[in-house]
Each structure stands twice: as C-alpha cells, then as structure tokens.
Amino acid sequence: MKRPFHQxxxxxxxxxxxxxxxxxxxxxxxxxxxPLDQTMSLPPRWLPTATTWVLEGQAVEVNxxxxxxxxxxxxxxxxxxxxQWVVQREGPNGPVRVPVKxxxxxQDEQVTVEINHRWQWVRGEGSRAQRSPVxxxxxxxxxxxxxxxxxxxxxxAPDGSLRRRVVPEAQLERVWGQTPDQVNRSxxxxxxxQVPRGELQRAYVPWNDRRDLAxxxxxxxxxxxxxxxxxxxxxxxxxxxxxxxxxxxxxYLTNTLTLCLLTVGGTVVSCSxxxxxxxxxxxxxxxxxxLVVLGTMMIPFPVIMVPLYGVFRDLGWIGxxxxxxxxxxxxxxxNVFLLRQFFMxxxxxxxxxxxxxxxxxxxxxxxxxxxxxxxxxxxxxLFQFLATWNDFLxxxxxxxxxxxxTLALGLQFFxxxxxxxxxxxxxxxxTLVVAPVILLFFLAQRVFIEGVSMSGxxx
Amino acid sequence: MSSQTAPxxxxxxxxxxxxPMTAAARRRLAMGLLFISPWILGFAVxxxxxxxxxxYYSFCDYDVLRDAVWVGPLNYTDMWxxxxxxxxxxxxxxxxxxxxxxxxMLALVVAVMLNRPIAGRSFFRTxxxxxxxxxxxxxxxxxxxxxxxxxxxxxxxxxxxxxEGPQWMADEAWTKPTLILSSVWQIGxxxxxxxxxxxxxxxxxxxxAEIDGASPLRQFWNITVPMVSPVxxxxxxxxxxxxxxxxxxxxxxxxGGGENRSALLFAVYIYxxxxxxxxxxxxxxxxxxxxxxxxxxxxxxxxxMGRHVYxxxx
Numbered sequence: 102m103k104r105p106f107h108q109x110x111x112x113x114x115x116x117x118x119x120x121x122x123x124x125x126x127x128x129x130x131x132x133x134x135x136p137l138d139q140t141m142s143l144p145p146r147w148l149p150t151a152t153t154w155v156l157e158g159q160a161v162e163v164n165x166x167x168x169x170x171x172x173x174x175x176x177x178x179x180x181x182x183x184x185q186w187v188v189q190r191e192g193p194n195g196p197v198r199v200p201v202k203x204x205x206x207x208q209d210e211q212v213t214v215e216i217n218h219r220w221q222w223v224r225g226e227g228s229r230a231q232r233s234p235v236x237x238x239x240x241x242x243x244x245x246x247x248x249x250x251x252x253x254x255x256x257x258a259p260d261g262s263l264r265r266r267v268v269p270e271a272q273l274e275r276v277w278g279q280t281p282d283q284v285n286r287s288x289x290x291x292x293x294x295q296v297p298r299g300e301l302q303r304a305y306v307p308w309n310d311r312r313d314l315a316x317x318x319x320x321x322x323x324x325x326x327x328x329x330x331x332x333x334x335x336x337x338x339x340x341x342x343x344x345x346x347x348x349x350x351x352x353y354l355t356n357t358l359t360l361c362l363l364t365v366g367g368t369v370v371s372c373s374x375x376x377x378x379x380x381x382x383x384x385x386x387x388x389x390x391x392l393v394v395l396g397t398m399m400i401p402f403p404v405i406m407v408p409l410y411g412v413f414r415d416l417g418w419i420g421x422x423x424x425x426x427x428x429x430x431x432x433x434x435x436n437v438f439l440l441r442q443f444f445m446x447x448x449x450x451x452x453x454x455x456x457x458x459x460x461x462x463x464x465x466x467x468x469x470x471x472x473x474x475x476x477x478x479x480x481x482x483l484f485q486f487l488a489t490w491n492d493f494l495x496x497x498x499x500x501x502x503x504x505x506x507t508l509a510l511g512l513q514f515f516x517x518x519x520x521x522x523x524x525x526x527x528x529x530x531x532t533l534v535v536a537p538v539i540l541l542f543f544l545a546q547r548v549f550i551e552g553v554s555m556s557g558x559x560x
Numbered sequence: 561m562s563s564q565t566a567p568x569x570x571x572x573x574x575x576x577x578x579x580p581m582t583a584a585a586r587r588r589l590a591m592g593l594l595f596i597s598p599w600i601l602g603f604a605v606x607x608x609x610x611x612x613x614x615x616y617y618s619f620c621d622y623d624v625l626r627d628a629v630w631v632g633p634l635n636y637t638d639m640w641x642x643x644x645x646x647x648x649x650x651x652x653x654x655x656x657x658x659x660x661x662x663x664x665m666l667a668l669v670v671a672v673m674l675n676r677p678i679a680g681r682s683f684f685r686t687x688x689x690x691x692x693x694x695x696x697x698x699x700x701x702x703x704x705x706x707x708x709x710x711x712x713x714x715x716x717x718x719x720x721x722x723x724e725g726p727q728w729m730a731d732e733a734w735t736k737p738t739l740i741l742s743s744v745w746q747i748g749x750x751x752x753x754x755x756x757x758x759x760x761x762x763x764x765x766x767x768x769a770e771i772d773g774a775s776p777l778r779q780f781w782n783i784t785v786p787m788v789s790p791v792x793x794x795x796x797x798x799x800x801x802x803x804x805x806x807x808x809x810x811x812x813x814x815x816g817g818g819e820n821r822s823a824l825l826f827a828v829y830i831y832x833x834x835x836x837x838x839x840x841x842x843x844x845x846x847x848x849x850x851x852x853x854x855x856x857x858x859x860x861x862x863x864x865m866g867r868h869v870y871x872x873x874x
Contacts, residue, residue, distance in 0.1 A: 107776075111673050112680075117671065119687035122745065126691070128713050129702045141711040371598040378595025384588045385581065394599065397607050399797075401805040401854055405835045408617060412605065416623070416683035431602020462591050491695040493808045495702040498835065509697045513812055514769040516701060524705060531698040537692055546686070549693070553749055554756030 126535070132528035133343075134335040136309035138164065140524040151309060151334035154180060154324050162307035165329055166321075169373050174327025183319050186214065187304050188296055190277055194314035198304065199277040202316040203295060211295040217278030217315065219289035222256060222268055233257060234288040235273070238265065257287070284315045309336065336525070343529035346519060350533075353511035360425055360507060361489045367429035368436055368485040369478055375432040376440035377466050381452055391441070398434040402494065410498060420501040425492070429485070436481045439555060443477035444470060480552030483545055490538060508534050600779045613853075618845035623838045635845035645846065647821055648829040649780040654736050655825060659743040664795055667747040671754035672784060684756070692748030700812035703742040704729065735814055735823035742809060757791035758784070789869045796865065800857045804850065807831065826850055 127147075132140050135149040154163045166179040185200040186207070205213030221232045235254040247253060252273060256264050278284040284291070311317040344350040379391050413424040447470060455465045471478070496510040506514060512534050516527055542549055583587070593600070618635055620628035639645045670688055674681060691699070706713045707728040715725030728738045761784065769779050783794070807827040810818075816832075817824030830850065834843035 108678065115670075115673055115678070115680075115684045120686050122691055123687050123798065124713070125702045125706050125745070126694070128706060129698075132705065143711060143716065145711075145713055145716055211824055287872075298665055347638070371602075375596045375599040378592045382588050382592040382595065384592030385585060386589075387592060390596070393603075397603060399801060399854060399858060400607065400611065401801060401827075401850060403805050403807065403830045404614060404851045404854075405607070407840045407847065408610035408613035409606065409843050410624075410834070411613065411840075412610065428602060428606050430598065431606065432599040433602075462595070466595075487693060491693075491697075493695075493697050493812075494831075498831075509695050512695075512701065513697050516812070517815070522862075528705065532703040535694050535698045538695065540689060542690060542693055550689070550752055551683070553752040 105254070129528050129535070130532055133339055133532045134337060134529075135339075135525050136334075136336050137312065137523070137525050138309065140528075148333045149305070149336060150331045152180075152329050152331045154182075154329050156305070156324075159305065161305040162309060163324070163329070164308040165324075168326065168446075172326045174325065176326045177323045178326050178329070178409045179321050180329070181308065181319055181321050182305055183308050183317045184303050184305045185314060185317055186218070187302050188214070188300050190216075191275075192277060193274050197221070198302075200279065200316045201296070201301075203318070207298070207301065210298055212301055213293060214296055214301070215291050215293050215316075217284045217289055217291045218275050219278070219283075221253070221274045221276055222254060222266075223272050223274050232274070233259075235268075236288045236290075253449050277433060278315055280313055281315055307336065313342075339529040340533060343526040343533065344435055346523065346526050347511055347515045347530055349506065349511065350530075353506050353508045356422065356505060357490060357507040357509075360422055361486050363426040364421075364429040364489045365482045365485045367426060368433065369482055371430050371432040372436040372440055372481060373471060373474070373478060374466070376437045376444055377462075377470060378442045379437065380444035381447075381449075381465070381470060382462065394437055396435050398438070406494075406498065413441060413499060419499055420505065422500075422505060424499040425489075425495050425507075428432055436485065439481055439484075439535065439552075440474065440477050442555065443474055447473050476548075476551070477511055477555070479545075479548050480555060483548055484552060486541070487538065574576035612689075614844045614847050617841050618848045620841045620844075622841040622844070624840065628841065631841070635842045637745060638842060639845055639849070644821060644829065648817075648824045648826045651736060651822065651824055652804055652806070652826040655739055655743075655798065658736075658740045660796070660799040660803050662740065662744050663747045663750060663799060664792065666744055666790070667795070668754050668788070671748070671751050671758055672780065674751075674755060675758040682799065685752075688751055689748035692746040694746075696808035697812055698810045699742070699746070703738070703745075703809070704813050707738050709740075711781060731817055732819040732822040735818045738813070739806075739810055739823060739825075742813075743803070743806070750799070753791050753795060754788055757788040761787040786868070786870050789865070793861070793865050793869050796861050797858055800861060801854055804854060804857070832863075860871075 129146075131147050135146075139146060151162050152165050153160045155161075161182060164181040165375060166181070167176050172178065183389055186203050187198040187200050189196050190199045191197075199216060199218075201214035201216045203212070220235050220237060222235045224231045233256050235256050238253045238255055244253065247267060250270050251267050252270050253265065254273070256266055258264055263546050278286075278289055278291075283289060306314055306317060311319070343510070345409075347353070379387060379394070409424075410419070412417055416423075418424050418427075422479075451469055453463050455469055460468075491509060492507070493509045493513065496507045497513075500506055500510060503511075503514065512530055515530055518541050519526065594794070617628055619630060619632060620627035621631045621634075674685055674688075678684075694702075707729035709715060709725070709730055712725070714728070718725040726734045728734045765783050765787070766779055769783060774782065805827045806825050810823050810825045811828050811831070814823040817828065826846070827850070830843045830846050833839040833846065
C-alpha cells in the first residue's frame with residue numbers, strides 16, 4: 102500500500118526533474134531551427150511553422166497576424182506578405198529573374214529601379230573553373246588600345262593583392278545580385294536604370310526567406326482564416342547560416358580538433374607514465390610526493406593565470422596553440438590520480454614475474470600494464486577530449502588571432518559581435534558546439550559513468 | 561610501500577651509499593623518479609614557478625609590456641580600499657554559499673531516488689547527467705536565452721502560474737540568483753559520484769532500519785548521509801574550489817560584471833585586471849587572496865566534516 106505509492110511518487114518526481122533538466126537543451130535546438138521572426142514569438146512555440154495562403158492561384162508563404170480565439174473559416178485576419186520587384190536578365194546559363202529596388206513609381210512608362218551585378222573572370226571549365234571577382238576599369242586615354250573582344254579589369258588575387266589585366270571578354274561572366282550578401286560583396290556594382298513598365302514583375306517570396314533575398318518589400322492584406330494553412334517548417338539551413346556568420350567556423354573546428362588530438366595524446370602518454378611511477382614502482386617517499394600531486398588539484402587556474410601568461414610570453418608562444426597543448430605533455434594531477442587508482446588494482450605479481458624474467462620497467466609498462474589499463478586510459482582520453490573541447494579561459498587568454506580560435510572561443514566571439522538579435526543563428530551555433538559532445542556521450546555512456554565513479558574512489 | 565624500508569639511522573655524511581637504502585631501493589628510486597619526471601618538470605614550470613611568481617608579482621607593479629617593479633604591499637593596500645574588490649568578494653561568497661549546498665543537496669537527492677530500482681532508471685540518469693558535460697560557453701548561451709527577460713522561456717513558464725518574472729540578467733537584484741540557478745543545472749558529475757557511493761551502502765542496513773520502524777527520512781539522515789560522507793566531502797571540496805573560481809558563465813552572460821557589477825565574480829575581476837586593465841601585479845595580489853581563501857575553506861570543510869567522514873574500509 103505504502104510501497105507502490107512511494108514508487109510512483111519517486112517516478113513522477115524523477116520525470117519532472119529530468120524534463121526540467123532537458124528542456125533548456127531542447128529549447129536551444131528548437132530555436133536553432135526557427136526563422137528569426139519566430140524566435141521571439143509569445144507564447145513560445147516548440148516547432149516553427151510556415152503558413153501558406155493561396156493567392157492568385159499561387160501558394161504564398163505569409164506571416165499571419167493575431168488570430169482571434171473564436172476565429173471561423175470566414176474571419177478576416179491580416180497577413181503580411183513579402184515580395185520582390187523582378188526583371189528578366191541574361192545570366193551565364195540563360196535568362197534569370199533579378200530582383201531590383203523600386204526607386205520610382207511602378208505605374209510610370211519607364212520605372213526607375215536599382216539593379217546590382219558584379220563581374221567574374223572565369224578560367225577553366227565546369228566545376229573546376231576558377232572564378233575571381235573583377236572590376237571593369239574605366240578606359241584610360243594613355244593606355245594602349247585594346248584588341249577587340251578584350252577588356253581591361255582589376256583582379257583580386259587569392260592572396261588579396263590587386264592586379265590589372267587584360268582578359269578576353271568571353272571569359273567575363275556577369276553575376277546578378279540576388280541576396281543581401283551578394284549585393285554587398287566587394288566589386289559588386291549597384292546601378293540606377295530605367296526599365297519599361299512591361300518588363301517589371303511583382304513576385305511573392307516566402308515570408309521566412311525574405312531576409313535572405315535582396316530588395317524584398319512587405320505589404321499587409323486581409324485573408325479569410327479558412328484559406329490559410331500551416332505546416333511545420335524546420336529551418337535547417339540556419340546551421341549553414343550560423344557557420345557563415347561565425348566567419349571562420351571551419352578554422353575553429355580544425356583548431357579545436359587539432360588541440361583535442363594533441364592534448365589527448367599528450368595526456369595519455371604523460372599521465373600513464375607518471376601514474377606508473379606512482380603505483381607500480383616502490384620507491385622511498387613515493388606516497389608523500391603523491392600527496393603533493395593531489396595538492397596541485399587544489400590550485401585554482403586564476404591563481405597561476407598571470408605568471409603562466411608571462412612564461413608563455415617569454416617563450417614566444419602567445420598567439421599560438423602551444424600554451425594549450427604543450428603543458429599536457431607534462432601530466433595533470435587529476436588524470437594521474439585516476440590512472441594510478443586503476444594501476445594499483447593490477448596484481449603486483451604480474452610485474453614481479455616480468456622483473457624476474459629480466460624485463461625492463463619500460464617494457465613492463467608498455468606490454469603488461471598499459472594493455473590491462475585500457476578502460477582507465479579510455480576514460481582519461483575521453484575526459485581530456487571534453488576538457489579541451491570545452492575549455493574557454495585558456496583560449497581566451499592565449500589566442501589573439503581570430504583564425505586561431507577554438508569553437509568555444511569562436512562561439513563567444515560570435516555572440517559578443519552578433520548576439521542579442523540573431524538568436525536563431527546563436528542557438529544553431531551553440532547546437533553545433535554541443536552536438537558532438539552529446540553524441541560522444543551516447544557512444545561512450547558506460548565509459549563516462551564508470552569514469553566519473555572511478556574519479557571519486559575513496560574521496 | 562615506502563614504509564617497507566627499515567627505520568633510518570642518522571646518515572653518515574661521508575658515505576657514498578646511505579645505509580638504509582639498498583642498491584635495489586636506490587634503483588627503484590631512480591626508476592620511479594624517471595617515470596614521474598614529466599610531472600616533476602611540468603609541476604616546476606607550470607605549477608610551482610607560477611605560484612611563487614604570483615606571490616612575487618603581487619608585490620610588484622607589473623603589466624604585459626614592462627618588467628615587474630617592486631612596490632611592496634601597495635597592491636594589497638589598494639585592494640583594501642578597492643570597493644570593487646569587496647564587491648567581487650561578496651558576489652562570489654553569495655554565489656558559492658548558495659550554489660554549492662544547493663547543488664550538493666539536489667545531487668544527493670536525485671542520486672538517492674535513482675539508487676533504488678525504478679523504471680527508466682538509465683534514462684533518468686542520462687537526462688540528469690548530460691547538462692554537466694555541455695561546454696560552458698554554450699551553457700551560457702542557452703541560459704541567456706532561457707533567462708531573457710522579455711521573451712525567455714523561464715518568464716513565460718512563470719507567467720503561466722501567475723508570476724511576473726523579473727529581468728533576470730538586467731536587474732541587479734536577480735543577476736546572482738540567475739547564476740546560482742543555472743549552476744544547479746550541472747550537478748551530473750556530483751550525482752554520479754553519489755550514485756557510486758550509494759552502491760556500496762549495504763542493503764542490510766536499510767533492512768534492519770526498516771524492521772526497527774525508521775522512517776525514510778530518518779534512514780536518509782542516519783544511514784545514507786553518513787555512509788556517503790566520503791563522497792559528500794569530496795564533492796564539497798570540489799564544489800567550493802569550482803565555485804570560487806567560477807568564470808565562464810558570468811563572463812559570457814554578464815560581460816563586465818552585469819548591472820552595477822552585481823555579478824562580478826572574483827575570477828572575472830582578476831581576469832579583467834590582468835588582461836583588460838593591464839594591472840597584472842594587482843591581479844596577482846587578488847590571485848594570492850583567492851588561493852588563501854581556497855586553502856582556508858578547504859581546511860574549514862575538512863575540520864567541520866573530518867570527524868564525521870566514515871570510511872568503510874578503514
């Protein structure tokens with residue numbers, strides 16, 4: 102009577118608790134796949150939606166305004182639509198619709214609009230073609246006359262320097278500005294032109310895509326509630342957007358993985374050697390020295406932060422990854438402790454027998470103890486990987502060039518530059534930083550739990 | 561172990577082989593030192609030397625560009641008069657005083673609930689553990705979003721039960737509670753340690769308590785708590801050391817210390833002095849104070865708990 106009740110109460114409490122614990126992470130992922138408009142909507146929505154309205158025979162993604170609680174199919178609600186003015190232009194692969202910015206009155210015979218394009222110099226064929234942005238230079242009276250079919254351009258070389266060249270016109274390609282990114286790219290040119298009214302079209306664009314397209318405009322209309330339909334729309338391209346807005350995401354990732362590799366390798370080798378010295382060899386004073394090792398665990402990093410910075414500055418390592426991995430070659434107290442605890446459980450007789458056979462300590466270490474200690478070494482490797490992946494203060498202090506940043510530091514840098522508004526990108530970026538850790542956890546769950554338990558042995 | 565060697569008579573200064581140590585023992589000493597030499601080197605360069613230098617620099621005028629100049633206890637007298645130092649100390653004390661006991665209690669309670677067989681046990685354990693491995697910078701991002709005063713999930717949840725949530729990160733009265741609440745999320749490590757400790761508690765103790773008619777609460781206080789006291793002690797020390805050097809979350813969530821510096825924690829203030837205000841000597845003086853605080857708290861915790869810690873094996 103009493104037991105099942107306790108059991109149920111415990112189950113419910115645990116359920117509530119774990120839901121509370123997991124909600125922040127779910128909220129992060131949920132925000133990561135929302136369009137920016139829906140990140141701040143109240144009440145919060147867990148799944149982003151797209152609303153479609155069939156307008157002039159065409160399904161248009163719109164943004165519905167407030168819907169009254171007792172709305173019927175005929176209730177009129179206001180909806181926001183996004184559209185572009187477009188004109189037909191010749192692109193590299195045939196005609197394309199190019200968005201323009203309305204400058205005049207769309208009812209005029211000749212409508213004044215702004216249109217954006219840039220030139221590329223294309224060398225090579227197909228997917229291997231090399232494209233460099235170029236600017237057509239103004240004809241110069243002093244320059245030698247050009248052969249017909251060629252043009253004088255300024256080229257940005259891959260190293261960033263500027264060169265003047267004469268190139269065949271056939272190798273020049275005009276790219277029309279379709280997105281805000283392209284419109285603002287270097288060497289893109291915005292021109293004010295007159296377009297005959299007949300050539301100008303109004304095209305609706307999906308509401309949630311409007312920020313990713315150039316020259317979008319908005320209007321509000323009334324729609325019957327019954328004509329609107331909603332569906333779940335996960336914006337997975339937020340991840341791509343976050344990667345682009347972080348600037349050097351792939352560099353961050355490479356740096357982090359490089360560091361993880363170096364620190365895991367360094368820690369495993371150095372800590373197992375040191376732990377061997379503290380557990381498998383009896384030497385006078387060993388356990389007293391080990392107390393010192395344990396004591397170093399209590400040194401807070403902020404205490405030694407400044408002198409350590411001085412040491413690395415004198416070595417000329419500031420601004421490089423070295424301060425973040427070289428110290429791991431010299432063992433860390435916590436991992437030595439973990440490995441020592443494990444080494445102690447390996448029967449002494451194994452080493453003794455090998456010693457009698459004339460084995461050197463290094464051979465006993467490498468061929469007897471290490472193979473048996475694989476579980477503990479996995480734990481240490483895993484913990485070190487996490488520590489490096491998660492480290493923030495170290496990279497913050499020692500790294501100076503943005504291209505050397507790790508993911509953790511890059512994420513904070515991105516937040517301090519763009520945070521506060523771009524919540525969908527910030528959460529997408531956070532998800533990208535968190536996901537590998539969670540994945541690793543599920544792959545190595547047992548190692549984690551056993552490892553943590555191991556670290557607490559005997560306090 | 562080391563005590564295997566015979567009690568040492570006073571060494572004779574002119575003898576090349578010290579009498580208590582046999583040749584084998586000397587060889588073992590050499591071997592042992594060889595194996596731990598990476599640590600000795602690392603400790604000298606990255607541990608002992610920085611600590612000594614931190615103490616030395618704390619008596620110097622020192623920054624990145626210039627050499628250290630001895631100024632005596634000036635940094636310490638400056639510190640005494642620095643309102644921000646006291647504020648950072650107070651903020652950190654409040655943070656630690658709430659987050660450590662709260663975290664320990666919650667971790668223990670969850671562990672006790674998970675210790676007995678229950679459906680979905682490993683799921684629960686996973687859910688409670690995962691937050692503790694998430695990178696702290698990402699944790700800070702998530703909490704900035706959840707604690708957001710206008711559109712945050714937390715204030716929406718509170719509004720459902722009729723509470724108007726505060727401006728967590730912008731209101732000076734709520735910045736510290738924000739940090740404390742968010743720290744409670746990461747109890748996974750402590751919880752797993754408690755779980756491991758609880759596994760070692762003999763079931764027979766509870767059974768006989770049951771027969772004697774002890775209530776679950778009594779069993780918790782009189783059996784569980786004493787039996788896991790070594791883990792409790794370990795978690796307490798680690799919690800104290802961790803919380804007084806808390807850096808990432810306050811630094812990211814409330815840059816510069818937040819509204820009226822109400823969330824300026826000690827480690828953040830050290831960082832600011834060292835790397836933002838170019839005041840490394842002063843930063844070192846505060847680092848020394850931090851170290852003394854850690855030592856004192858550890859000593860106090862050991863003194864307070866030492867008598868009550870129960871080691872089953874000894």
